[in-house]
Amino acid sequence: MSLKKLFIATSIALSSGLVMANGVSYDYLQGGIQDYDDNFDGLEFEGSMSFNQNWYGKAELFKGETDNFDIDVDRIRLNVGFHTPINNAVDFVAEAGYENYDTDGGFDDSGFNALAGLRGMASQNFELGGYAQYSDVLESTDLILEGRYHFNRNMSVGVEIGNDDELDNHFGANFRYSF
Numbered sequence: 385m386s387l388k389k390l391f392i393a394t395s396i397a398l399s400s401g402l403v404m405a406n407g408v409s410y411d412y413l414q415g416g417i418q419d420y421d422d423n424f425d426g427l428e429f430e431g432s433m434s435f436n437q438n439w440y441g442k443a444e445l446f447k448g449e450t451d452n453f454d455i456d457v458d459r460i461r462l463n464v465g466f467h468t469p470i471n472n473a474v475d476f477v478a479e480a481g482y483e484n485y486d487t488d489g490g491f492d493d494s495g496f497n498a499l500a501g502l503r504g505m506a507s508q509n510f511e512l513g514g515y516a517q518y519s520d521v522l523e524s525t526d527l528i529l530e531g532r533y534h535f536n537r538n539m540s541v542g543v544e545i546g547n548d549d550e551l552d553n554h555f556g557a558n559f560r561y562s563f
Contacts (some may be wrong), residue, residue: 416558
């Protein structure tokens, strides 16, 4: 099954009401690894904090290195997000904000990014998400699927797969502390 078909199937499952648990947190700190198909890999750190019931801010920092040329790649994203429930366990999520790429190889650029998708609980401990994210700097769209296992209210681990039309496939794993 292609990644695009899997993204569509996950989105339909999340929006159809198959989920049956409490909502998800928008207040967290997260750290993990990302691997982009033979291009580059690195560490990604993320923090999110709610402003009120529907609005939140999110900051992301990616520090990586290309596989072939040992060029450092830094990406910063600062977003404002909005979420609203579709049902008692699934949220529609939308974000927009600033992004900056800086590399040793001379590629330094900044612009905007936007994200839209669905996020919800598939069971009491398992969270699913499906997103489409656009990068103005890379002029690319990234389709992302994530799964997260919640050990308890505060701690969870997640995996994600994605397909970026500029950077190809990517895979990630992370640890999250929700507060």
